Amino acid sequence: MSSNAPAAFNRRALINWFLGTSMGALVLSNTNQVEAGQVNDPQLLDKGYKIVHFGADPVILVKAADNDFRAFSATCTHLDCIVGYQKEQTRIYCNCHGGTYDLQGRNVAGPPPRPLTPYKVNLVAKGSDPSLIVVSKA
Numbered sequence: 001m002s003s004n005a006p007a008a009f010n011r012r013a014l015i016n017w018f019l020g021t022s023m024g025a026l027v028l029s030n031t032n033q034v035e036a037g038q039v040n041d042p043q044l045l046d047k048g049y050k051i052v053h054f055g056a057d058p059v060i061l062v063k064a065a066d067n068d069f070r071a072f073s074a075t076c077t078h079l080d081c082i083v084g085y086q087k088e089q090t091r092i093y094c095n096c097h098g099g100t101y102d103l104q105g106r107n108v109a110g111p112p113p114r115p116l117t118p119y120k121v122n123l124v125a126k127g128s129d130p131s132l133i134v135v136s137k138a
């Protein structure tokens, strides 16, 4: 038996214990959901969008209208640049090669071969405060 065996066993036992606990379930479930700020977030009001992160995955959150928020993977389906939102043209745009997506995430112009992956957006009322925007995997 190698000298690493007890350490590997302990690590595996720790992971198994962690996944079996409610804390482990909470941490895992939180990776599928991100709080993206309130509906009156200054960045959303000013630029019409913001980038939020699911771990290493960037997601673009767009304010399409009052209480109408949309979220998609922010990784362009052409060559993986990060997309932005052009408020005046109401389109998601990739500066790298001019890829354009509509507010359903559909690729409508330029080289992107596929739509952006959609995410779900829920507005959660918080008493008298402005609602919280929660983005989750679809």
Ligand code: FES
Binding pocket: 076, 077, 078, 079, 080, 081, 094, 095, 096, 097, 098, 099, 110, 111, 112
């Ligand atoms: S990487 Fe987005 S259009 Fe090329």
